[in-house]
Amino acid sequence: xxxxxxxxxxxxxxxxxxxxxxxxxxxxxxxxxxxxxxxxxxxxxxxxxxxxxxxxxxxxxxxxxxxxxxxxxxxxxxxxxxxxxxxxxxxxxxxxxxxxxxxxxxxxxxxxxxxxxxxxxxxxxxxxxxxxxxxxxxxxxxxxxxxxxxxxxxxxxxxxxxxxxxxxxxxxxxxxxxxxxxxxxxxxxxxxxxxxxxxxxxxxxxxxxxxxxxxxxxxxxxxxxxxxxxxxxxxxxxxxxxxxxxxxxxxxxxxxxxxxxxxxxxxxxxxxxxxxxxxxxxxxxxxxxxxxxxxxxxxxxxxxxxxxxxxxxxxxxxxxxxxxxxxxxxxxxxxxxxxxxxxxxxxxxxxxxxxxxxxxxxxxxxxxxxxxxxxxxxxxxxxxxxxxxxxxxxxxxxxxxxxxxxxxxxxxxxxxxxxx
Numbered sequence: 001x002x003x004x005x006x007x008x009x010x011x012x013x014x015x016x017x018x019x020x021x022x023x024x025x026x027x028x029x030x031x032x033x034x035x036x037x038x039x040x041x042x043x044x045x046x047x048x049x050x051x052x053x054x055x056x057x058x059x060x061x062x063x064x065x066x067x068x069x070x071x072x073x074x075x076x077x078x079x080x081x082x083x084x085x086x087x088x089x090x091x092x093x094x095x096x097x098x099x100x101x102x103x104x105x106x107x108x109x110x111x112x113x114x115x116x117x118x119x120x121x122x123x124x125x126x127x128x129x130x131x132x133x134x135x136x137x138x139x140x141x142x143x144x145x146x147x148x149x150x151x152x153x154x155x156x157x158x159x160x161x162x163x164x165x166x167x168x169x170x171x172x173x174x175x176x177x178x179x180x181x182x183x184x185x186x187x188x189x190x191x192x193x194x195x196x197x198x199x200x201x202x203x204x205x206x207x208x209x210x211x212x213x214x215x216x217x218x219x220x221x222x223x224x225x226x227x228x229x230x231x232x233x234x235x236x237x238x239x240x241x242x243x244x245x246x247x248x249x250x251x252x253x254x255x256x257x258x259x260x261x262x263x264x265x266x267x268x269x270x271x272x273x274x275x276x277x278x279x280x281x282x283x284x285x286x287x288x289x290x291x292x293x294x295x296x297x298x299x300x301x302x303x304x305x306x307x308x309x310x311x312x313x314x315x316x317x318x319x320x321x322x323x324x325x326x327x328x329x330x331x332x333x334x335x336x337x338x339x340x341x342x343x344x345x346x347x348x349x350x351x352x353x354x355x356x357x358x359x360x361x362x363x364x365x366x367x368x369x370x371x372x373x374x375x376x377x378x379x380x381x382x383x384x385x386x387x388x389x390x391x392x393x394x395x396x397x398x399x400x401x402x403x404x405x406x407x408x409x410x411x412x413x414x415x416x417x418x419x420x
Contacts, residue, residue, distance in 0.1 A: 011393055011394045013036075013038060013042065013046055014046050014049060014050065014393050015389075015390055015393050016036050016038075017032055017036060017038070017043060017046045017047065017050065018050055018055060018056070018075075018389075018393065019201065020032055020035050020036055021050075021056055021073060021074065021075055022075055022099070022100055022101060022201075023201070023202075023206075025073075025074035025075050025100070026059045026060075026072040026073060026074040027072065027073065027074075028062065028070040028071065028072055028073075029043050029044055029047055029070070029071065029073070030070055032047070047073055050073075051073070053079075054076060054079040054080070055075070055076060055079050055080065055099060056073050056074060056075055056076055056079070057073065057074060057075075057076040057079075058071060058072070058073055059072050059073065059074045060072050075099045075100045076099060077098040077099050077100050077102070078098070079099050080098075080099050080142055080143070080144040080392070081096055081097065081098060081099075081104070081136065081138045081142045081143050081144065082096070082097045082098075082099070082101070082143075082144055082145060082146075082147070082385040082386075082388045082389055082392075083095070083096050083097070083129055083132060083133075083143060083145070083146040083147070083184070083385060083388065084097065084146075084147050084149070084194075084378075084380070084381035084382055084383065084384035084385030084386075084387075084388065085125055085128060085129065085146060085147065085148045085149065085381065085384055086149050086191065086194070086378055086380035086381045086384065087121060087124075087125060087148060087149060087150045087151070088111075088151065088191075088217060088218060088380075089111070089116070089151060089166050089167070089217075089218040089219070090110070090111055090113075090218060090289060090290065091108060091109065091110055091111055091290075092108070092109040092111060092121070092124040092125055092127075092128045093106070093107075093108050093109075093128070093378055093380075093381055094106070094107045094108075094125075094128035094129055094131070094132045094381065095132065095377065095378060095381040095382070095385065096132040096133065096135075096136045096138070097382075097385045099389075101201070101202070101382065101385060101386070101389075103377050104132075104136040104138075105131075105132040105133075105135035105136035106132065106135075107127075107128045107129075107131035107132045107135065108128070109124040109125075109127055109128045111124055113287065116166075116167040116168070116169075118161075118169065118172045118174065118177055119177065121150075121167075121174075122174070122177045122178055122180075122181060123181075125148060125178060125181075125182070126178070126181035126182055129146060129182055129184075140183070140184070143184045144184075144185070144388060144389070144392040145184055145185040145186070145187060145388030145389070145391050145392050146182060146184045146185070146186050146187070146388055147187045147188075147189070147194070147383075147384030147385050147386070147387035147388040147391075148174075148175075148178065148186065148187070148188050148189075148384060149189055149190055149191045149193075149194040149380045149381075149383065149384040150164065150174060150188065150189075150190060151164050151166060151167070151190060151191060151218075151219050152164030152165060152166075152167075152169065152190060152219075153190070153235075153236075153237050153240070154188055154189055154190045154236060155235075155236060156187070156188055156189050156236055158173075158175075159173065159174060159175020159176060159186070159188050160172065160173055160174065160175070161174040161188070165243075165253075165254040165255040165256070166218060166219060166254045174188060175188045185388070185391055185392070185395070187384075187387045187388050187390070187391045189236075189384065189387055190221075191215050191217070191219075191221070191338065191380045191383075192213075192215055192221040192222065192223040192239040192240075193223055193230060193232065193236075193239075193383065193387075194223075194379070194380045194381075194382075194383030194384045194386075194387070195213045195215045195223050195337045195338060195373075195379045195380055195383055196211070196213040196223025196224065196225055196230055196239075196383070197223075197230060197383040197386050197387070198337075198375055198379040198380070198382040198383035198386070199211065199213045199223075199225075199335050199337065199373060199375065199379065200225050200230070201382075201386060202375055202382065203335065203337075203373055203374050203375040203379070204333055204335045204369075204371050204373060204374055205225050205333060205335055208225065208331075208332045208333050209225070209226075209227060209228045209332065210225060210226055210227070210329065210330065210331045210332050211224075211225040211331050211332060211333045211334070211335065212224060212225075212325050212329060212331045212333075212334045212335070213225070213334075213335045213337050213373075214241075214322070214334060214335065214336050214337060214341070215337055215338045215380075216265065216266070216318075216336060216337065216338050216339075216340040216341040217266065217267060217338040217339050217340055218266055218267045218268065218289060219242060219262055219266055220241070220242030220261055220262040220265055220266045221239050221240055221241055221242045221262075222239045222241040222242075222325060223239055224238055224239050224329070225331075226329070241261060241321065241325065242260060242261050242262035242266065243255050243257065243260045243261070243262060244260065244261055244321070244324070245257070245258075245259045245260060246259055246260065246261045246263075246264055246317060246320060246321055247259035247264070250263065250264070251263040251264065251269070251272070261317070261318075261321040264314070264317040264318075265314055265317050265318045265321070266340075267289035267290075267292075267293055267340055268289065269314075269317075270292070270293060270296070270310065270314050270340070271284065271289065271292050273310045273313045273314060274292065274296065274306070274310045277306060277309055277310060277313075278306050281306055282295075283295040283296055283299055283304075283306065283307060290339070293339075293340055293343045293344065294343055295307075296310055296311065296343075296344065297343045297344050297345065297347075300344070300347045301347070308347070311344060311347050311348055311351060312351050314344075314348065314351075315348055315351030315352045315354075315355050316351075316355050318348075318352055318355075319351075319352050319354075319355030319356040319358070319359060320355070320359050322334060322352065322356050322360075322370070323356050323359035323360035323365075326356065326360040326361075326364050326365055326368050327360055327361050327364055330364045330367065330368070331368055332367065332368065332369065333368065333369045333370075333371060334368060334369070334370045334371070335371055335372070335373050336348070336349060336352070336370070336371070336372050336373065337373040337375070337379050338373075338379065338380065341372060341373065342372070342373070345372060346372070349370070349371070349372050352370060353370050356370060
């Protein structure tokens with residue numbers, strides 16, 4: 001069994017205390033102890049560390065019944081900035097946050113289908129990061145870190161994008177390539193974990209011990225909150241539900257298999273539903289997933305029969321896959337997240353709920369809510385920024401402004417993965 005060191009435990013406790021302060025500012029040390037289950041003495045020590053780091057501040061006192069007034073602490077929003085970057089197959093979206101995780105600036109970079117080589121993606125990420133820093137007007141010293149979410153399977157310790165099927169990437173040393181262009185501390189993960197963290201901090205999974213956050217975009221997967229914590233799996237690969245088989249010998253998937261969930265409910269799969277149903281539909285924008293899904297959403301809201309049929313077909317496939325998750329994991333909530341879910345909204349949710357009831361076992365389904373994400377900003381960027389915050393707390397004690405060492409790639413900068 002892999003055991004955490006005392007440093008790991010201390011970092012996790014510091015992270016949990018700060019997370020609670022962000023959620024409940026202002027709050028007292030006594031309230032933090034009750035919410036986290038840590039002793040008051042431990043909380044007092046951790047609060048002192050966070051004060052020394054300039055991440056929180058004392059904001060006064062509140063009366064307590066029959067005792068001394070309790071000191072209150074809150075996040076010091078001027079104590080630093082965090083950047084979260086959502087790298088998807090068709091765009092790069094970056095957001096800069098204060099320490100309360102309020103958005104201060106946003107920037108977008110469009111990516112064409114022929115811009116999937118590692119050095120091209122890195123260029124877009126670097127441009128988006130520079131843009132949000134300039135728009136927010138923050139100094140370099142205030143940026144505590146940059147979290148970057150990239151599709152596919154990621155080794156977050158080495159910074160290697162091990163497999164991104166939609167781009168044909170294998171073992172791309174992405175963090176090292178990024179470090180050649182971005183001077184801030186960097187933290188790499190994927191959208192499944194980012195969405196799950198965003199929902200557990202600010203969304204429908206907050207306060208839930210067991211939750212499934214379904215990422216519906218070009219790719220599809222499931223972020224897992226199990227036993228109150230983010231479940232990564234032994235190789236940070238948990239949640240690749242989008243590449244489970246839904247239809248035997250079905251549609252080809254980018255991963256090389258056939259009949260995967262992603263091939264039916266990801267944006268390209270939705271476009272294929274529309275193409276099969278109505279090849280000449282004006283709703284179809286060849287080569288533009290975002291425009292097609294947006295057109296479908298508008299048409300479904302207007303009760304267009306073709307759009308409603310596509311949404312219903314998508315929901316049937318999605319529900320069959322979700323029923324497996326409900327039966328297997330017995331979660332309190334299933335959250336439909338990311339841009340496809342946000343675009344199709346209530347029409348998709350209504351159809352999914354009805355279809356899941358036809359596939360899932362009654363007892364686990366009765367205990368499960370299925371909801372749309374209530375997170376108002378990009379959940380992937382928000383979750384990626386929390387990874388940067390976690391990294392800043394992990395490196396507490398290192399002089400401010402010092403980036404953690406990134407393992408440099410064996411390949412030269414500009415290296416292109418085979419087949420890209």
